[in-house]
Amino acid sequence: MEELSGGRKSAIYRDDEVVYRPLQSWSSTIHLILKHLEQENVEESPKFLGINQDKEILSFVAGNTYNYPLVGAITTNKALMSAGGLLRKIHDSTVSLLDQLDVNAHQWMLEPREPFEVICHGDFAPYNVALLENTVVGVFDFDTAHPAPRIWDLAYSAYCWAPFKTDSHDKLGTISEQVARAKLFCDSYGATESEREQLADAMVQRLQALVSFMRSEAENGNSSFADNIEQGHLQSYLNDIEYITENKNKIQHALGN
Ligand SMILES: Nc1ncnc2c1ncn2[C@@H]1O[C@H](COP(=O)(O)OP(=O)(O)O)[C@@H](O)[C@H]1O
Ligand SMILES: [Mg+2]
Numbered sequence: 001m002e003e004l005s006g007g008r009k010s011a012i013y014r015d016d017e018v019v020y021r022p023l024q025s026w027s028s029t030i031h032l033i034l035k036h037l038e039q040e041n042v043e044e045s046p047k048f049l050g051i052n053q054d055k056e057i058l059s060f061v062a063g064n065t066y067n068y069p070l071v072g073a074i075t076t077n078k079a080l081m082s083a084g085g086l087l088r089k090i091h092d093s094t095v096s097l098l099d100q101l102d103v104n105a106h107q108w109m110l111e112p113r114e115p116f117e118v119i120c121h122g123d124f125a126p127y128n129v130a131l132l133e134n135t136v137v138g139v140f141d142f143d144t145a146h147p148a149p150r151i152w153d154l155a156y157s158a159y160c161w162a163p164f165k166t167d168s169h170d171k172l173g174t175i176s177e178q179v180a181r182a183k184l185f186c187d188s189y190g191a192t193e194s195e196r197e198q199l200a201d202a203m204v205q206r207l208q209a210l211v212s213f214m215r216s217e218a219e220n221g222n223s224s225f226a227d228n229i230e231q232g233h234l235q236s237y238l239n240d241i242e243y244i245t246e247n248k249n250k251i252q253h254a255l256g257n
Helices: 027-039 077-099 150-161 175-189 193-219 223-230 233-246 248-255
Strands: 013-015 018-022 048-052 055-059 118-120 129-132 135-139 146-148
Touching: 027 048, 027 055, 027 077, 077 118, 077 129, 077 135, 077 150, 077 175, 118 150, 146 150, 150 175, 150 193, 175 193, 175 248, 193 223, 193 233, 193 248, 223 233, 233 248
Parallel strands: none
Antiparallel strands: 013 018, 018 055, 048 055, 118 146, 129 135
C-alpha cells in the first residue's frame, strides 16, 4: 500500500487501482454524489466502490498530479480550458441529483448555500485534478462538495487557477496574466455575463467563508485547521482578499465579453 502525498499526511493510501480515504460524518452524502456522477457518465470522477472499516474505497483516477507552485503542464492554457470545461460538466450533471435531494436531510462538510443551483465540488483547484499531458482528465477530493450557486464554485476555482494568490510560494504571473487566465477559465466554463460581473465579489465572499470555516474548526478543536492557521494559511487568504479587492476593477473589466 502506497501513501498518497498532496493532501493530508497519513490519511490517503493507494493499492493498485483503488484508493482508501478516511470516512467522515458527511461521507455517505459524498458517496451519493459520486454514484450519481458515475450514472451520468462523468468518467473523470472517482467511483465509489465501498467501505472498509473506517475507510471509503474509491477508484484511482489516473494522471499526473500537481500542487503550488504551479509549474509545467498545469500552467498551460490547455490545462486551464479543460479544467473550466470539466467544472461545467460536473455542475451540469448534478442538477438532476439536486432535483431529487432533500439538502437539509444530509450532512455536509461545507454549509449549503442558497440558491441551490448545482452541487459544487468545493475545492476544484489545481491540486485536486489529474492531467494526461496538458489536459485535465480527472478530479478527486469531493469531501467539500455542497449545494450552492454555480458562481460559488466558479469563483473559488478561478481564484485557485488564475491564481489570485499573493503568497511567494503560490503566486504565478502578473495581475494582467492572472485576469487573462481567469477569463479563459470563465470562457471554458461558459460563464454568463452576470456571473462574470459577480466574480470578483464572489471570490472575496468565498474566501471570507473559508476563513470563517477555518477559524470555527480550529476553535472546535480541529488540530489540522489550527496547524493551518499557525502556518500562515489563513493570513494568506486575508492577503488575497485584499489583493482581489484592490484589483476588482481590472478583474471585472477583463472578464467582460
Ligand atoms: N481517487 C483518487 N485517484 C487518484 N488519486 C487520488 C485519489 N484520491 C486521492 N488521490 C491522491 O491523493 C492525494 C490526497 O488526496 P485528497 O483526496 O486530495 O485528500 P486531501 O483532502 O487530503 O487533499 C491527492 O492529491 C491525489 O494525489
Ligand atoms: Mg486534495
